[in-house]
Amino acid sequence: MAEPQPPRAARIVVYVLFFLLGIAVSVCGAFVQALWPPVGVLLALAATGATFYAGLRITGTRLGAGLPAAGWFLAMLLLIVPRPEGDNVLWSNATSLAWLFAGSVLGVICATLPTRTSWFPGVPGPPR
Structure with a gap:
C-alpha cells in the first residue's frame, strides 16, 4: 500500500538541502520583514510557508516539513540574541513578533498535514 520511497542517499541529500533552505529563508525573511514593514511580513511568510509545504510535498514525509522548520527556528x-555591541536583527515590534509567531504556526501546520496526497486540499489523491 505504501508508495515506494527514493533511495536513502537521495532522501538524506534532500533533507539536508531543505534544512539549509529553512535557514536561508529565516535569515532573508528577518531582513525583508523589517525592510518593507506591512508587505515585507507577508512576503517573508509566503516564502516561509512555501518552503515548509514544498518540503512536505517533495519528500512526501513530515520530516520533509520538519527539517526546514528546524532550520528556520535555529536561525x-x-x-533574536542581541550582539555585544547592542545590535539586534529582530526587534520586539509588531512586525517582528508577527513574523515570528505566524512562521512558527506555519511550521507546525505544514509538519502535521497529511503526506502523499494531492497537491491541493480537497482534491482527491492518486488511486492506490
Whole structure:
C-alpha cells in the first residue's frame, strides 16, 4: 500500500538541502520583514510557508516539513540574541513578533498535514 520511497542517499541529500533552505529563508525573511514593514511580513511568510509545504510535498514525509522548520527556528534563535555591541536583527515590534509567531504556526501546520496526497486540499489523491 505504501508508495515506494527514493533511495536513502537521495532522501538524506534532500533533507539536508531543505534544512539549509529553512535557514536561508529565516535569515532573508528577518531582513525583508523589517525592510518593507506591512508587505515585507507577508512576503517573508509566503516564502516561509512555501518552503515548509514544498518540503512536505517533495519528500512526501513530515520530516520533509520538519527539517526546514528546524532550520528556520535555529536561525531565528541566532537572530533574536542581541550582539555585544547592542545590535539586534529582530526587534520586539509588531512586525517582528508577527513574523515570528505566524512562521512558527506555519511550521507546525505544514509538519502535521497529511503526506502523499494531492497537491491541493480537497482534491482527491492518486488511486492506490
